[in-house]
Amino acid sequence: MEVPIISLSNPDEELMARAVVKASEEWGVFQVVNHGIPAELIRRLKEVGTEFFELPEREKEVIAKPEDSMDVEGYRTKFKKDLEGRDAWVDHLFHRIWPPSRVSYRFWPKNPPEYREVNEEYASHIKKLSEKIMEWLSEGLGLRREALKEGLGGEAVEYLMKINYYPPCPDQDLVVGAPVHTDVGAITFLVANEVSGLQAFKDNQWIDTKCTTSGIIVIIGDQFRRMSNGKYKSAEHRATMDKEKTRISWPVFVESSLDHEFGPLPELITGDDNAPKFKPFVYKDYKFRKLKKLALD
Numbered sequence: 221m222e223v224p225i226i227s228l229s230n231p232d233e234e235l236m237a238r239a240v241v242k243a244s245e246e247w248g249v250f251q252v253v254n255h256g257i258p259a260e261l262i263r264r265l266k267e268v269g270t271e272f273f274e275l276p277e278r279e280k281e282v283i284a285k286p287e288d289s290m291d292v293e294g295y296r297t298k299f300k301k302d303l304e305g306r307d308a309w310v311d312h313l314f315h316r317i318w319p320p321s322r323v324s325y326r327f328w329p330k331n332p333p334e335y336r337e338v339n340e341e342y343a344s345h346i347k348k349l350s351e352k353i354m355e356w357l358s359e360g361l362g363l364r365r366e367a368l369k370e371g372l373g374g375e376a377v378e379y380l381m382k383i384n385y386y387p388p389c390p391d392q393d394l395v396v397g398a399p400v401h402t403d404v405g406a407i408t409f410l411v412a413n414e415v416s417g418l419q420a421f422k423d424n425q426w427i428d429t430k431c432t433t434s435g436i437i438v439i440i441g442d443q444f445r446r447m448s449n450g451k452y453k454s455a456e457h458r459a460t461m462d463k464e465k466t467r468i469s470w471p472v473f474v475e476s477s478l479d480h481e482f483g484p485l486p487e488l489i490t491g492d493d494n495a496p497k498f499k500p501f502v503y504k505d506y507k508f509r510k511l512k513k514l515a516l517d
């Protein structure tokens with residue numbers, strides 16, 4: 221069993237759309253290749269991110285997440301701080317890349333100097349790819365192409381870059397890179413370095429994803445599961461660590477703004493057979509409840 225791989229260079233758009241819809245219904249995770257984002261740009265994205273993480277700690281701390289911040293943006297080291305408990309062995313950086321009104325450059329690395337240009341270019345490509353996939357997913361629900369994007373807040377939809385840096389871990393029993401979870405947002409686009417580790421749960425087994433150099437893993441999150449009234453699956457996944465090599469991944473989380481209310485799209489709730497399966501939530505309340513493991517249904 222393999223995570224579906226979908227080529228987006230097929231001249232038959234309907235065929236690609238159907239493959240994306242089927243993978244989202246059955247797996248909630250798939251890989252896209254030939255997606256139009258230049259391989260060289262993805263290579264540079266990985267290069268500038270890796271260079272940042274290889275800087276001395278004090279240089280990375282310049283863009284640390286402030287202690288009192290309620291937001292996720294900034295650099296955080298769990299590796300250094302949680303060595304005792306060994307419950308996490310990962311450093312990470314979060315910063316928004318879209319929309320411009322939500323971008324705070326104070327959390328973007330200044331070093332290497334090309335970091336900003338590369339990430340801005342990647343943001344515009346990922347947004348295009350994401351909107352195309354959202355259109356297909358909307359049509360897969362029998363709705364207008366714009367339905368999911370509009371339901372998520374239209375031009376206010378946010379794109380959040382994260383870099384996970386997992387140093388080699390000699391004892392796999394003590395820690396996991398990313399524990400089992402589903403993504404809280406709508407949809408995630410992930411690239412990683414050459415070290416594999418991302419696994420998806422399907423039919424009671426963990427399946428390794430084989431991320432090719434310029435392939436992009438797409439993961440459906442909770443917002444699209446709920447907005448589609450359960451037609452699309454939010455994929456359970458986790459990341460393992462390597463004994464000898466550093467693994468780095470770059471997920472971009474696509475999500476609504478925090479004050480946005482989301483739930484099953486009203487256009488889907490027609491007739492007795494289509495009762496809503498989920499309650500609507502304001503996104504920040506949903507995130508809080510999920511983080512605190514409080515009831516969501």
Ligand SMILES: O=C(O)CCC(=O)C(=O)O
Nearest residue numbers: 384398418458459469471
């Ligand atoms: O590193 C990975 O491949 C997965 C990361 C992940 O799931 C996350 O950061 O939420």
